[in-house]
Amino acid sequence: MANSSLSTRLEGLIREAGLRPGDRLPAERVLAARLGVSRASLREALHGLAQSGRVQARPGSGHYLQAPQLDEIVAPLAGLMRQNPSYWRDVMEIRRVLEAQAAELAAMRATEADKARLAAQIERLEEIHEAGSAHEDAQGDAALHLLIAEASHNLVLLHMMRGLFELLAASISHSLEKLYTRPQTFRMLARQHRALVGAITAGQPEQARRAALLHLDFVAATLRRVEDDEARMLRLSPSLQPASDPA
CATH class of the missing domain: 1.20.120.530 (GntR ligand-binding domain-like)
Incomplete structure (x- = not known):
């Protein structure tokens, strides 16, 4: 639950920063400081956002915002x-x-x-x-x-x-x-x-x-x-059927 709450706060921080898809997120130490959490907790939240497709982790480069799936x-x-x-x-x-x-x-x-x-x-x-x-x-x-x-x-x-x-x-x-x-x-x-x-x-x-x-x-x-043509044909179709023989 705590991790879910942190993920929500992190998404809010991303929106406030005005980041667009393709933009690089601030460094982990900066995000952790702004959210007042440990870097370990932040990494868990980032992992959750990566799993949901909201961010992409690029080894050696950082995390990048992705467009909604x-x-x-x-x-x-x-x-x-x-x-x-x-x-x-x-x-x-x-x-x-x-x-x-x-x-x-x-x-x-x-x-x-x-x-x-x-x-x-x-x-x-x-x-x-x-x-x-x-x-x-x-x-x-x-x-x-x-x-x-x-x-x-x-x-x-x-x-x-x-x-x-x-x-x-x-x-x-x-x-x-x-x-x-x-x-x-x-x-x-x-x-x-x-x-x-x-x-x-x-x-x-x-x-x-x-x-x-x-x-x-x-x-x-x-x-x-x-x-309209298909609806018209559907309306006409019963009248185009041959009449059944009386019982």
């Missing part, structure tokens, strides 16, 4: 999404906020290596589509968006987006895959992806933000049409 972000929402997949709309609204910012930051921060990975993924998406697998199409699309998040060089943003993609994959993977079975939809998605990556590689933050919003609004509108 995906399970911490996704777990509270996964059950809700399974019970009512229509919450994908909420997820898309959050994607709109996060991905517009990710695109803008990527346009400002992307390295040459980031740009090369984005360009390669654009080409790979077309190769995947030619293979005719809607599932692989959806996976490749998600990979492109996560590469953009990586190019933003904001670790928290990247982890949050990974969590959102996991939620979508778990709840409406069937609908996502249907986007790629419509030739006109794929062509539009491909043009939007190229415009988005083009703005990022050209270092145009505002254009990248607009391209991301245009793309996500199109995806959301298309998903709504897919959902």
